[in-house]
Amino acid sequence: MADAYDYIFKIVLIGESAVGKTNIFSRFTQNDFNLESKTTIGIEFSTAKTMTIEDKSVNAQIWDTAGQERFRAISVAYYRGAVGALLVYDIAKLETFQNLERWLRELREHTSPSIVIMLVGNKSDLKHLRAVSTEDAKAFAEKNNLLFLETSALDGTNVEAAFTQVLTEIYKVES
Ligand code: GDP
Numbered sequence: 001m002a003d004a005y006d007y008i009f010k011i012v013l014i015g016e017s018a019v020g021k022t023n024i025f026s027r028f029t030q031n032d033f034n035l036e037s038k039t040t041i042g043i044e045f046s047t048a049k050t051m052t053i054e055d056k057s058v059n060a061q062i063w064d065t066a067g068q069e070r071f072r073a074i075s076v077a078y079y080r081g082a083v084g085a086l087l088v089y090d091i092a093k094l095e096t097f098q099n100l101e102r103w104l105r106e107l108r109e110h111t112s113p114s115i116v117i118m119l120v121g122n123k124s125d126l127k128h129l130r131a132v133s134t135e136d137a138k139a140f141a142e143k144n145n146l147l148f149l150e151t152s153a154l155d156g157t158n159v160e161a162a163f164t165q166v167l168t169e170i171y172k173v174e175s
Pocket of ligand 1: 016017018019020021022023024067122123124125126151152153154155
């Protein structure tokens with residue numbers, strides 16, 4: 001059967017507006033990148049992708065905010081049932097890193113303590129514009145018990161790896 005899988009895991013993308021959440025989402029789910037920022041805001045959307053994790057078939061349901069964060073109004077439904085999260089900042093924009101505490105607090109308030117969170121420093125291709133050091137991000141991740149990777153939705157670096165690592169960790173926690 002095409003739709004038979006062993007596990008369904010919900011993963012949410014969060015972080016400041018314009019850090020690249022939608023492009024990480026579309027790079028992973030459709031291998032696509034878009035230079036325009038999106039024009040449609042409103043309801044969150046999700047796409048499922050089936051992956052093999054530790055020999056099991058895992059249906060990953062990835063949720064994107066579709067811009068709700070601009071209004072500081074992520075719905076409770078968005079977080080409901082999430083077992084994983086990608087907490088995204090932009091390595092070229094310091095304030096998106098400085099605001100992580102707030103995102104983490106909101107995430108913790110709305111999800112189970114066992115949620116697997118990966119800190120994602122996106123836009124790693126913008127090397128000449130780097131404003132957040134890898135060391136500072138690593139320290140933040142360690143302090144808060146988060147996985148950590150730097151990605152580029154533009155050139156695809158580490159996007160698949162970010163999801164695979166989160167899903168593997170969720171699998172260990174949930175199975
Ligand atoms: P969101 O608001 O967090 O969903 O961010 P978007 O995915 O809409 O991206 C915001 C802007 O950053 C768009 O102009 C994207 O083309 C750009 N962008 C997203 N990811 C990357 C990346 O990895 N590298 C570069 N250079 N630009 C990116």
